Amino acid sequence: MTLAEEIVTLASAKSLTVTCAESCTGGMVAAAITDVAGSSAIFERGFVTYANLAKQEMLGVSGATLDAHGAVSEQVAREMAAGARSAARADVAVAISGIAGPGGSEFKPEGRVCFALAQNGDVSSETVEFGAIGRANVRARARDHALRLIRDALITK
Structure with missing residues (x-):
């Protein structure tokens, strides 16, 4: 069974809904x-917010947060997850913002991806350094990591 199949099975069994807010993965989740x-039955809508303006308009991410921390930050990912959960009226929301590459900087290297999970009014976040493994690989690993976050949240709900 794939991660996505597990998510649909678990959420359906518990009558829960999920959503996602994606930047570097562009809708892959x-x-x-x-x-x-x-x-x-469990997924009504998701959000692809590649540009900062989209993050602000669709998810309510604060311009001040973007200015202070940049789009690739746990702070922005947390606001994305909370905004997606609210806008979709979902039980669980995951958010992803990262640098798939090529490129990056010494402060935000290629392969850095920030994730957040919103549920029960709580929002948690983490940063994963996938490394400079190529754009397609970073995006695929970020997708799979986000799916695992959703699955694990549904197991504990």
């Missing part, structure tokens, strides 16, 4: 979930 038959 939503695509993985909606590839599963029956996903419409």
